Amino acid sequence: MNWSKTISNVFHPVLAPLLLVFGYFNLLPKHIDGDIVDRVVLLVVLAGVLVPVAMLYVLKKVKIISDFNLNTIEERKFPFLFFILLFYLISNTIQKTPAVDELHYAFLGFSLSLVISYILFFFKIKVSIHTMVMSGVLSFLIVLSHLYKINLINYICLIILLIGLLAYSRLKEKAHNLKEVLIGFLIGFICPAIIYFSDTFIVNT
Numbered sequence: 001m002n003w004s005k006t007i008s009n010v011f012h013p014v015l016a017p018l019l020l021v022f023g024y025f026n027l028l029p030k031h032i033d034g035d036i037v038d039r040v041v042l043l044v045v046l047a048g049v050l051v052p053v054a055m056l057y058v059l060k061k062v063k064i065i066s067d068f069n070l071n072t073i074e075e076r077k078f079p080f081l082f083f084i085l086l087f088y089l090i091s092n093t094i095q096k097t098p099a100v101d102e103l104h105y106a107f108l109g110f111s112l113s114l115v116i117s118y119i120l121f122f123f124k125i126k127v128s129i130h131t132m133v134m135s136g137v138l139s140f141l142i143v144l145s146h147l148y149k150i151n152l153i154n155y156i157c158l159i160i161l162l163i164g165l166l167a168y169s170r171l172k173e174k175a176h177n178l179k180e181v182l183i184g185f186l187i188g189f190i191c192p193a194i195i196y197f198s199d200t201f202i203v204n205t
Helices: 003-010 013-027 034-061 073-095 098-121 129-148 153-172 178-204
Strands: none
Touching: 003 153, 013 034, 013 098, 013 129, 034 073, 034 098, 073 098, 098 129, 098 178, 129 153, 129 178, 153 178
């Protein structure tokens, strides 16, 4: 069995929003009304997972992309623009729900990460989206830990291990080189943190 390919497929970037929301609602040290949880989960499942999967499926059917991993820069251009807008809209919707408004840092972080990745296309750099989205999850966990003063070290270590496995799998599959994997990690990690701390600075000034 090709373990590197299995890891890449099981932890495909399109599933990151689901992992993020699942972690958020299970780690928060506060009660959130069940109706709000249901609405947010439904939003993320539909808009953050099913819509991207459906869009990629259609693009593959019409042969605009060769597979769901978007192997070339040209294949990535249109889907990235779509995902940038989609994650921005999800972030904007979540921000308007006071009980879970901090969750928008992660989705806005995803959107900003994709903007930067899109800009890098013009420099012929195809960053690893696997490491980028998972490091975005890592960054958001650290933001939550800082925001609520809770110890999430076990979960943080688990995500770091997963990022390492994903980085190895992408290199093993020759889907990316080391530079693309590292750039993906840095972009994904920095963006949610920048959004959170800049928002905190604006609120406190």
